[in-house]
Amino acid sequence: xxxxxxxxxxxxxxxxxxxxxxxxxxxxxxxxxxxxxxxxxxxxxxxxxxxxxxxxxxxxxxxxxxxxxxxxxxxxxxxxxxxxxxxxxxxxxxxxxxxxxxxxxxxxxxxxxxxxxxxxxxxxxxxxxxxxxxxxxxxxxxxxxxxxxxxxxxxxxxxxxxxxxxxxxxxxxxxxxxxxxxxxxxxxxxxxxxxxxxxxxxxxxxxxxxxxxxxxxxxxxxxxxxxxxxxxxxxxxxxxxxxxxxxxxxxxxxxxxxxxxxxxxxxxxxxxxxxxxxxxxxxxxxxxxxxxx
Amino acid sequence: xxxxxxxxxxxxxxxxxxxxxxxxxxxxxxxxxxxxxxxxxxxxxxxxxxxxxxxxxxxxxxxxxxxxxxxxxxxxxxxxxxxxxxxxxxxxxxxxxxxxxxxxxxxxxxxxxxxxxxxxxxxxxxxxxxxxxxxxxxxxxxxxxxxxxxxxxxxxxxxxxxxxxxxxxxxxxxxxxxxxxxxxxxxxxxxxxxxxxxxxxxxxxxxxxxxxxxxxxxxxxxxxxxxxxxxxxxxxxxxxxxxxxxxxxxxxxxxxxxxxxxxxxxxxxxxxxxxxxxxxxxxxxxxxxxxxx
Numbered sequence: 001x002x003x004x005x006x007x008x009x010x011x012x013x014x015x016x017x018x019x020x021x022x023x024x025x026x027x028x029x030x031x032x033x034x035x036x037x038x039x040x041x042x043x044x045x046x047x048x049x050x051x052x053x054x055x056x057x058x059x060x061x062x063x064x065x066x067x068x069x070x071x072x073x074x075x076x077x078x079x080x081x082x083x084x085x086x087x088x089x090x091x092x093x094x095x096x097x098x099x100x101x102x103x104x105x106x107x108x109x110x111x112x113x114x115x116x117x118x119x120x121x122x123x124x125x126x127x128x129x130x131x132x133x134x135x136x137x138x139x140x141x142x143x144x145x146x147x148x149x150x151x152x153x154x155x156x157x158x159x160x161x162x163x164x165x166x167x168x169x170x171x172x173x174x175x176x177x178x179x180x181x182x183x184x185x186x187x188x189x190x191x192x193x194x195x196x197x198x199x200x201x202x203x204x205x206x207x208x209x210x211x212x213x214x215x216x217x218x219x220x221x222x223x224x225x226x227x228x229x230x231x232x233x234x235x236x237x238x239x240x241x242x243x244x245x246x247x248x249x250x251x252x253x254x255x256x257x258x259x260x261x262x263x264x265x266x267x268x269x270x271x272x273x274x275x276x277x278x279x280x281x282x283x284x285x286x287x288x289x290x291x292x293x
Numbered sequence: 294x295x296x297x298x299x300x301x302x303x304x305x306x307x308x309x310x311x312x313x314x315x316x317x318x319x320x321x322x323x324x325x326x327x328x329x330x331x332x333x334x335x336x337x338x339x340x341x342x343x344x345x346x347x348x349x350x351x352x353x354x355x356x357x358x359x360x361x362x363x364x365x366x367x368x369x370x371x372x373x374x375x376x377x378x379x380x381x382x383x384x385x386x387x388x389x390x391x392x393x394x395x396x397x398x399x400x401x402x403x404x405x406x407x408x409x410x411x412x413x414x415x416x417x418x419x420x421x422x423x424x425x426x427x428x429x430x431x432x433x434x435x436x437x438x439x440x441x442x443x444x445x446x447x448x449x450x451x452x453x454x455x456x457x458x459x460x461x462x463x464x465x466x467x468x469x470x471x472x473x474x475x476x477x478x479x480x481x482x483x484x485x486x487x488x489x490x491x492x493x494x495x496x497x498x499x500x501x502x503x504x505x506x507x508x509x510x511x512x513x514x515x516x517x518x519x520x521x522x523x524x525x526x527x528x529x530x531x532x533x534x535x536x537x538x539x540x541x542x543x544x545x546x547x548x549x550x551x552x553x554x555x556x557x558x559x560x561x562x563x564x565x566x567x568x569x570x571x572x573x574x575x576x577x578x579x580x581x582x583x584x585x586x
Binding site for chain 2 (some may be wrong): 022024026027028030036037038040066067108121124142146151153154159
């Protein structure tokens with residue numbers, strides 16, 4: 001009945017064990033299957049080193065705590081487990097997904113002992129033209145339920161995929177009924193005002209790891225504001241961009257019918273993307289020599 | 294690694310096959326596990342007859358369509374599958390859960406061929422005192438994302454369980470930021486005005502099967518209104534009640550600190566609950582003799 005999916009890594013982590021991919025199954029009474037109850041995180045692995053691992057694992061812990069779920073391994077044991085899995089799969093460059101579910105629930109409602117899945121899959125590299133040409137977004141009226149947690153719930157954006165495709169857009173931009181921008185489905189959102197201030201929403205957004213690094217790098221270079229951002233501000237903004245683990249910083253050149261700035265990827269967006277790549281390189285060099293993996 | 298949960302039925306339905314409970318597992322790349330993407334439904338089985346089966350299966354189809362998921366069996370084949378599973382498990386009285394997931398997703402985002410789970414578990418009978426004493430609710434600021442679909446997403450109410458327990462309440466009542474009532478976490482909501490009008494919210498709610506039957510029965514007996522319901526109306530309401538598959542109609546006697554009516558289960562609530570039970574008995578008698586199962 002189960003046909004193995006097109007999924008190249010030979011092994012998957014399941015509750016701290018490294019198991020053959022075809023054997024990585026969970027009983028159907030798991031609360032993620034029955035009630036969508038669980039959290040996850042996703043980090044890049046470059047040359048065998050999980051980029052910014054401590055930041056991702058701290059967020060994973062925070063999301064778990066917000067849903068009252070206990071990670072079945074200590075953080076030290078989880079790092080060792082990730083290390084073992086990466087070595088077993090042998091991908092030099094990967095995307096590493098950690099999923100924590102509500103556990104097997106006899107009554108289909110009450111969480112029990114969580115199940116932990118670690119999936120080490122090939123890294124989905126962004127297309128080069130996303131950096132040179134930028135991307136377009138369409139607005140979607142939505143605010144995530146528990147925005148500060150990276151929950152499993154992606155029903156709204158996955159359901160919007162046909163609409164995104166039809167519009168020829170890259171993704172949605174979540175806007176609340178009063179026009180306040182929060183985030184995109186899998187990215188944080190920034191704009192650059194006409195006076196050169198880098199602005200990103202502060203509330204009702206996921207605390208993105210890439211967002212955090214970009215903010216840190218931006219603060220050394222530009223005026224930065226974390227505050228509510230209204231969709232009207234895009235009328236006069238000179239740049240806008242998304243940040244995410246898979247993308248770094250990607251310019252947004254259009255929202256619905258509105259051209260943003262001059263319709264080209266802005267110079268501050270490019271500068272921050274390059275600064276982010278350099279910061280990542282430095283992290284990798286340091287973590288390679290110090291052997292902290 | 295997998296410990297069989299306390300789960301009495303010997304068999305579970307998986308993609309149209311009846312499999313031993315311990316073998317009912319799905320690969321961890323299923324989109325319900327990775328992204329909470331899926332829908333479900335839940336009906337009662339009494340003396341081997343699925344109560345109001347056609348209504349539940351129509352809603353199951355509607356939810357699936359709203360999420361762009363195709364049920365892998367025809368409705369005729371699904372009914373036969375349910376019948377086989379009920380016969381194999383041999384429970385005279387059960388709760389039957391149907392789950393349809395986004396399928397095994399190689400990229401962890403795009404839906405593929407859905408997986409169908411049918412769980413036939415012992416029916417969780419409500420406590421008798423719920424009918425004699427009524428229940429209390431606490432308000433929770435929330436509106437479900439795609440209310441007309443029975444999606445898997447129960448993160449908000451499951452996360453609220455400690456808060457519900459702490460308040461000594463039975464469940465939450467979802468209220469939007471402007472005070473408009475929608476529904477409870479697993480029930481629809483009704484109130485009876487001081488002039489005896491039976492009122493239930495019409496928009497942004499799940500079209501409950503029990504709600505539909507109760508509305509049908511109420512329309513023969515009382516003035517009925519389906520319209521927006523504001524929380525302020527509970528100040529003067531003489532009754533309030535919840536409707537659901539597992540409960541029928543259960544009186545709500547308190548919301549937060551507010552006593553509703555005289556704090557007792559109302560006569561209209563009781564009359565509608567008994568009419569609902571009688572309607573169910575008639576359905577069972579008819580479907581037994583006609584052999585339509």
